Amino acid sequence: MAPIKPLKLPLAAAEVDRAAHLRSDEKYLSSAFSDGQVLIFFEEKFAVINDQVLFLKGSTLGAYQSQTDYFLGTKDSTAFFIRHLVAEVDNQFEYKTLRQIGAFLSARDIGLTVHAQGLANWHQKHPRCSICGGATNVVLGGAVRKCVDDQSEHYPRTDSAIIVLVKDIQDRILLGRQKVWPKHRFSTFAGFVEPGESFENCVVREVGEEAGVQVSEINYLGSQPWPFPASLMIAFEAITNTPQLARPDGDEIEEIRWFTRADMKAAIADKSLILPLEISVARQMIKAWYGTGADIDLVGEESWR
Template sequence: MAPNKPLKLPLAAAEVDRSAHLRSDATYLDSAWPDAAVLLFCDEKFATNNDQLLFTTGTELGKYQDQSDYFLGVKDAKPFFVRHLESNQIEGVEFKTLREVGSFLSARDIGLAVHAQGLANWHKKHPRCAVCGEKTLVVLAGSVRRCPADQSEHYPRTDSAIIVLVKDEADRILLGRQKVWPKHRFSTFAGFVEPGESFENCVTREVMEEAGVELSQINYLGSQPWPFPASLMIAFEAITHTPQLARPDGEEIEEIRWFTRSDMKNAIADKSLILPLEISVARQMIKAWYGDNADKDLVGNESWR
């Protein structure tokens, strides 16, 4: 079997130049703010309008606030920021999660959203110095936090996680269902990379732990950010020559199923299978394996959990 082609992953879009050299230019940031396009973000949600991100201008929001306004970059000479709000109670504005609107967004807006959410989540969860415990300050337009007591600098966390599409020699795929998921919701196998572990070793370990099969022919497919709250998903496919040994671990994975393409089509039709979100790596791996009719045959319920 030939390996799948590299995936085109929805959240991997990056059309905006992050312009890191401008983050330390206070004069530029102050002058760019009034006409900048600004996203509003609070508690995992963006201000939206008709399932699109709602942009406002800096002028409408007042003065640039260096502790809550994070610079996202420039595209076609237009600067972009996100304002990190403490409350989303803004009259007449609807706030929605990236999971809800992600599949409706342009490549530009997807890239802005994952950058903005990643920064905002990190700032909210890491307000103090990991060295001395002092409250840190936002510097470099949101890309760093600095401790005023010991001058240590702290950078946004990104947790590496592998995700793998397991196939057998007959080109079936193996999917699993976690205990916490809704009934019929199945997905590919995934897990966080541990200290001192390579991506490939993590793939082998996670699949053995969760599904009990050995792997060979591990192939890299692509990567995309997954800011829920701070992951980078590294996608692989792999072949197992021991499909008969497949079994759920009984702890995290409660049920596993092998699927042919006809099995999957029938399961979608009779509602005995719920697939992951369209914006997820898992969904894109499954669609790439299924082939040209995926958008027609695999239409149905989807769930992020």
């Protein structure tokens, strides 16, 4: 049973230079916005055309607005921004979520949209100072918020979460179903890293809590941002020598199933299994385990919840 090789994860693409050295240059940001390419974001959705994110030249949107226009970086001398609308100006655009369009985007646009959504979500949910409760302003091109009263600086947070593909010595994989998910929707196990906890210890704890099995031979597979709203998913595979102890916790996980490759192919065919989204770490881990034929055999209904 060979370990899975490091994964190339869809949302981990990074082709744009974030150019942090330019964030403090207001003159640059103002002029670059005019000639730059701007994404439009409103209520967790991007303006799109034919399932591709829509880029507008900044000059068509008016002047640079430091409180709602966030700098994303540069590529080939082009500057990229996101305009974060707090109210829909008009209905000229079609809007879709990153979950809906992510599988259709180029590596460049994936990197931009993940960065953009992460920033926009954070600004939306952290308008005030966590120290004194005062109002904060956007500074450094959207990378920081600064308190008007005590001058403290606040940075976007990212919540670390592990996600793990559990296998037994027969190379079966164990998947679970949460209560809030649609019928037949199964996925790998995941959970947030707690204060003072290593990734490896979190893997052992989460799998033990949710599925009841003990794991070892923990192997790192990769990581990717998951801006729904602000996570970084750190992917592992692990082996259990106690498959007979597998059971759902009854709280978060209400059903678990062991799958061989033949089991999974049959379950997809008879629609008794719904897999996670193509852009998810879970889907990519499952496909890597399945191996040859995954892009054909595992095509079916998919769900993010």
